[in-house]
Amino acid sequence: MTKPKVLISDKMDPNAARIFEERGCEVDVKPGMTPDELKAVIGEYDGLAIRSATKVTRDILEAATSLKVIGRAGIGVDNVDIPAASSKGVVVMNTPFGNSITTAEHAIALLMALARQIPAADTQTQRGEWPKSAFMGVEVTGKTLGLIGAGNIGSIVASRALGLKMKVVAFDPFLTVERAIELGVEKVDLETLLARADFITLHTPLTDQTRNILSRENLGKTKKGVRIVNCARGGLIDEAALKDLLDSGHVAGAALDVFQTEPAKDSPLFGTPNFICTPHLGASTTEAQVNVALQVAEQMADYLVNGGVTNALNMPSLSAEEAPKLRPYMALAENLGSLVGQLAHGNLDKISIEREGHAAELSGKPITGAVLAGLMREYSDSVNMVNAPFLAKERGIDVREVRHDREGVYHTLVRVTVATEAGDRSVAGTLFGAGAPRLVEIFGVAIEADLKGNMLYIVNEDAPGFIGRIGTLLGQNGINIGTFHLGRRDAGGEAVLLLSVDQPIPDEVVKQACALEGVRMVKPLAF
Known part of the structure; x- marks a missing residue:
């Protein structure tokens, strides 16, 4: 062989x-x-x-x-x-x-360097200036550290910070109250973190949801004198805004190991007082x-x-024997998870994955992994069907698998329900024809739709003329509609519209759709 x-x-x-x-x-x-x-x-x-x-x-x-x-x-x-x-x-x-501890330790090292202005003090001392009176640092003991992201690396940073006798508050959509207690941190929303933190460290991947999470607006909400550390990904911070706030003194110091453009050759932050940087060394230990x-x-x-x-x-993690039977179910499950991840708002504490009919006879682990991968991929670009259950457990998400022996309207059905601050949100799907995944229910509204490509989800009042208005709007903006999928609770009540379109929908068009008469919600989707 x-x-x-x-x-x-x-x-x-x-x-x-x-x-x-x-x-x-x-x-x-x-x-x-x-x-x-x-x-x-x-x-x-x-x-x-x-x-x-x-x-x-x-x-x-x-x-x-x-x-x-x-x-x-x-x-x-x-x-x-x-x-x-x-x-x-x-x-x-x-x-x-493999490099979680190393990256967490680098964040702590930069935090301490900011607190005591070590790089600038070292440079001037080695020039023979002995600038003892020029540098007045701050203690970290008793200060509040704000973690943006409390996953694997963030939780390690939290444990190190607690060892330094800091108070730790954390913002993470997947962090449950129970997991926060286990870590010894206080779970807060982003607004609270920005207002309370003396130091902020970032430990989240770069996604559409996290890009510029420290925008100019959010940086302006921070406590005067805050110090910021980023060893995660470039693009999480508006670097131009950060420079302005460093210059004004609102931000007392910043340390970046990552930049929006790398290698960073000409960042506007270079040379800014109270700014420290390293060339993406987070994982660089033996x-x-x-x-x-x-x-x-x-x-x-x-x-x-x-x-x-x-x-x-x-x-996915599959054996050769399981793959042919499970593959269409996993495609369905991943789409349902992705749909919930894109539509559900707030912290996700619990998720229930129910299987009935033929789906109940199959191995549940790959289906659950596919749901979690679809769900959590909205927040992390490195998640997959293998590590998604681990990431969910790490964040304290209560994942429940339910298998029903009954067979309902559909010969096979997968239902995904998440508990949010606004209540439970549920979607369900089945397989049609030769194993083609199909959505059959969304948040209590019966609707049949393929989930693929670029889509637009609209909740509106069920009234004559609405379909014409949305079609006209998209046509005026050069957006071609592939399919319409309609559902409603009751005549004249709340209706749901799922459109497949040929290209991503610009933010400006979304705003125009939101302004249409009778519209309650508009959300672009991508599968």
Whole structure:
């Protein structure tokens, strides 16, 4: 039997190659190749192990005729074209938790450096100036730390901060009161965090929901003298606004390990007083580099030799026997989870996943994983069907699986219900024809719709002429409607409209739709 062949194309701990070999793979280590050099040889390999330097583009993937798996030693996969990999049948894996402690410790290090102005004091002292009276720091003891994101890294930062005798408040849509108590932090909304925090650290991925979470408006709501640390992702902070508030003195200090554009060569923040920066060093410790290298080698070898799937970003954890039966159900479940994630507002404390009819006879774990992946992908771009249950448990979300022996109106049904501050919100779907997923109920309203591509969800008063008005509005803005899906509770009451459209809907068009007579809610969706 021919051994799987793996290429390590970035600098990586040498023990990674040893693990590949011990587990039955051939391995070549060729760091520093140009894209053309990689393209020329990639067709020889079953696996590609990378860090951040190698860019796996669609062009590279087209030449990867034998490639089965890409393993990223680290969490970020911005350098991999995941849709192109998926279309080629290539599994993309990462190691999302191997550098958590290292990143958390870097955030604490920057926090302490801000508190005592260490970089500036060091520079002037080494110039022979002895500027003892020029630097007046602050103690962290007794100060309030505001965590934006209380997942794996955020929870580690919280434990370290509590050890420094700080008070910790946390904003995270997935953090339950019970988990907050377990962590020893106070769960608050974002407005409260901004008003109370003496220090703010960010520990959230960059998504549509978190982009510019510290916008100019939100930065203006912070306590005067706040100090801000970001070791998560660039783009979470409005950097121009941050500079202005540093200059004005409203923000007493800021430390960034990440920037909106990297490598950051000419940031407006450079040279600003009380600003500290490092070149994306959050994961840069010997221990973290070893951990992620060993983990990616173990995961890739297990997949190539045994078919095991761990931390895959574009593939569920499935055996060859289960896959054909479960795949359409998992597509349905992921769409339902994504729909709830896009529509439900506020903190999500509980989620119930019910299966009845034929769905009740199948393994529930992959279906639950698919629901959670769809739900949590709205908040994290690295979530997948394998790690979504772990992330939900980490945040204290109560996940309930219910299997009904009964068979109702549909021969098979999956229902997803989340508990929100506004009450329970439920969606349900079934399979039509040759396993095609179909939505059949949304928030108590019966409606049949495909969930795919770009869509527009509208809640409106059931009155004559509304469909004409929304159709005219979209037509005037050059947006083509693919399908209409209608539902209502009662004649003349609340109605639901789901439109599929050919392109994403601009914010301005959403505002125009909200202004139409009878409209109660408008929300763009994407599947």
